[in-house]
Amino acid sequence: MDKKRSLQLLEKLSNANGVSGFEDEVVHLFSEAVKDLGEVTEDPMRNVYVRRRGNTGHRPVVQLDAHSDEVGFMVQAIKPNGTLRFVTIGSWAPVNIPAHKVRVRNRDGVYLPAIITSIPPHFMTAEQKKAVPKISDMAIDVGATSAEEVKNHLKIDIGAPVVPDVRFEYLDHRDVMLGKAFDNRIGTACLADTLRELDGQDLDVDIVASLSAQEEVGERGAQVTVKKIQPDLAIVFEGPPADDTFSPEYMIQTGMKRGPMLRDRDTSIIVNPRFQKYVLDRAGAKGIKAQHAVRTGGGNDGAVINLYSGAPTIVLGIPVRYAHTPYSYVAFEDYVSALKLTVDVLKSLNAEVIGRF
Incomplete structure (x- = not known):
């Protein structure tokens, strides 16, 4: 080979x-x-x-x-504040999802960078810090501030696929791939x-x-x-x-x-x-x-x-x-x-x- x-x-x-x-x-x-x-x-x-x-x-x-x-995600709805409600595609553990960078495909076929939302620890209650987050409480943030911006400027629609935003690396000193x-x-x-x-x-x-x-x-x-x-x-x-x-x-x-x-x-x-x-x-x-x-x-x-x-x-x-x-x-x-x-x-x-x- x-x-x-x-x-x-x-x-x-x-x-x-x-x-x-x-x-x-x-x-x-x-x-x-x-x-x-x-x-x-x-x-x-x-x-x-x-x-x-x-x-x-x-x-x-x-x-x-x-x-x-x-495995990845799909946009289910666009919220008034410009964040995206999503569902999982394939099996995910909810604890592994928040605060990661992802890519969202728009209607032109361009994948745009985004972040899966998380509440900063400064605003979390003691109970929230201990609880496993629910997917229904998460959203995807594309850096917008309104649904109109998401739909008309970023051209993101319901049904858009979403993938983790990770780049492949070959770690030569260990002969291991990361991606x-x-x-x-x-x-x-x-x-x-x-x-x-x-x-x-x-x-x-x-x-x-x-x-x-x-x-x-x-x-x-x-x-x-x-x-x-x-x-x-x-x-x-x-x-x-x-x-x-x-x-x-x-x-x-x-x-x-x-x-x-x-x-x-x-x-x-x-x-x-x-x-x-x-x-x-x-x-x-x-x-x-x-x-x-x-x-x-x-x-x-x-x-x-x-x-x-x-x-x-x-x-x-x-x-x-x-x-x-x-x-x-x-x-x-x-x-x-x-x-x-x-x-x-x-x-x-x-x-x-x-x-x-």
């Missing part, structure tokens, strides 16, 4: 604006990154399909999936790099990649992509929340710099145990770091793909510290391990192997 190329793609994807339903920037970046690797198409939902160059149409079909959207939206721009980049690593390779399976929209609001895009692709097997790239900064050692199952996490179970899926074991065994045989996890929450596109197609499915996640907040860390070595493991598995697959799952 070309580390410089990968980091450049990761930077562009992390910085891109793309809450659920507004993934256009991410779709463009991904499509440009893979345009020379196969037939690239897009549907009206902004799902992207890449049919790998070299597919024959007469072999088992492997769907590689990642989702393009990120927003690694759930799931890290998976998006790994999907593109997997196709590039396989370019020109002889395989015994056909590969169709899907960059699915609207995962954070109910795996909606994957419900469309799986029906079009009709896979015989699936690998889903994710950016799962890391647990190594708050869990006891024996409970750490998604630790940074411990390799990709293969999820045994969450509330949406129990992965195919035979396929899961096959991948973990190959990781061990190749000396690639990997970990697996049993989760009591969460959900992902793998559940939809498995449910609609019945195809053996695994979820391969690159650990993201502080997912679903404005700022996240990802170790580049985990990204590399995920890429190496996926490429190795895909090279090993054929109809007979898949039939054993």
